[in-house]
Amino acid sequence: MKDKRILFVSSEVVPYLPETELSSTAFNAAKNAHSKGVQTRIFMPRFGVINERRHQLHEVIRLSGMNLVVNDVDMPLIIKVASIPKERMQVYFIDNEEYFKRKAVFTDEDDQLFPDNDERAIFFAKGVIETVKKLNWAPDIIHVHGWMASLLPLYLREFYNEEPLFTESKIVTSLYNNPFEGNLNEGLADKVKFDLGNEEKVATIKTPNFTNILKSAIENSDAIIHGSESISDDLTSFIDAQDMPVLEYQLENLKENYLNFYTDLLTVN
Template identity: 65%
Template sequence: MNGKKILFVSSELVPYLPENEVSLMSYEAPRMVNSNGGQIRIFMPRYGNINERRHQLHEVIRLSGMNLVINDMDMPLIIKVASIPKERIQVYFIDNEEYFKRKATFTDKQGNLFPDNDQRAIFFAKGVMETVKKLNWSPDIIHVHGWMASLLPLYLKNFYADEPLFADSKIVLSVYGKTFEGTLDKDMLNKIAFDGIPDEAIASLAEPTYNNLLKVAVDYADAIILASEDIPEELENHISNQEKPVLPYVPVQEFEEAYANFYNTEVLK
């Protein structure tokens, strides 16, 4: 991994959120690359239940200040950073008061999905790409974790298709077990189409379930990692129909060599 640039884009990350499959691997994979001489950047949303004082988040004025258009609305983008002290790893947080101030990640106190989760996912994908452009940092690999980050492959290969900075970037998608029931807002399709993304690219999002979100992500990824033992059968079938490199499930205790080999021999070949 020496000298390779890897952008990690994740829905969740320890130590900022509780440990689960997504948040743990979103920490372990960059730590592995960092310790093997790779260059990394990590992005996640700045949810309102992240303790800014404890984790010493601070705004980066030179990166903040632009507006992103989401479904014909101007939404201000705020960028914050913090460091994971024991690893000396810096994390960038995508923030917006309307989308991320609430004191929860994906659901309300009753466990209902937030009605604007679709717009939050669009804002997150575009916010990451715009910030990386401002950093003028061209990643060799973009590794995506978690459904809130799952629109990034679609946007990279469509909305940002002509951006020279990402011309040679390869997308790795980690697919996890099903993490929400029901659907996001049924109008999600039109909100993405507003960005000029062709209808045929997002047809399955007429029913924006977890499986359909991940199917679209799989369609635009260059390589897939099965990051859970229990992947929905519908998703497994969709992945098996793709002619793309796939890394079978590897437990977190044994992942380092497998992921490094996969990056080097299947993704960067």
């Protein structure tokens, strides 16, 4: 795996957000790959709860400045970067004042999902891809963590399917038992369809609940990792029907097993 390139895209990463199974696993997967000589890049949203001064985030002017279209509206993209102390790993933050300035992550003070979480997810997916294009950094593997990152596989497979930078990239999605209740904005499928122009491609997310958003990621990925010990029966059955490589939950030897899984995936035509 040395000198291979892995792009880690996660809705949560420690130390920038509180330690959870997802944020810790995303960090450790990148750290372990990096320690073996793998070239890594980490992307996450720049949520307003992240302390920019403490973590020394700074804007990357050469990468910022473009607009991303979300639901036929131009939204400015701001890219910030920081280095994880002691690890020499760079983390890129996708930012936009309207979507990410608020001092919260996914829910308001009443624990209700933000009504624009659907557009935040679209913006994040497109922002990651457009930034990687600007970096001209072709990843061998793209490893997705968290539901807010789960539109990325769909956009890579459909909206950016002719982008040569990602032609050889393998997409891995990790699944976690961290569901939200209810649905995202019911207009999600139409907003994604605005980009893709294909009704069939958004059928899975017509009802934009946690399970269906992950199903969309699964059906557009090359392999799946169980990031939590317990995954819903619905998702497990859906994965089984896809006939794709699956790495079961890893309590021990995560470092070796993840790297072996990446290696095996790159040998599959």
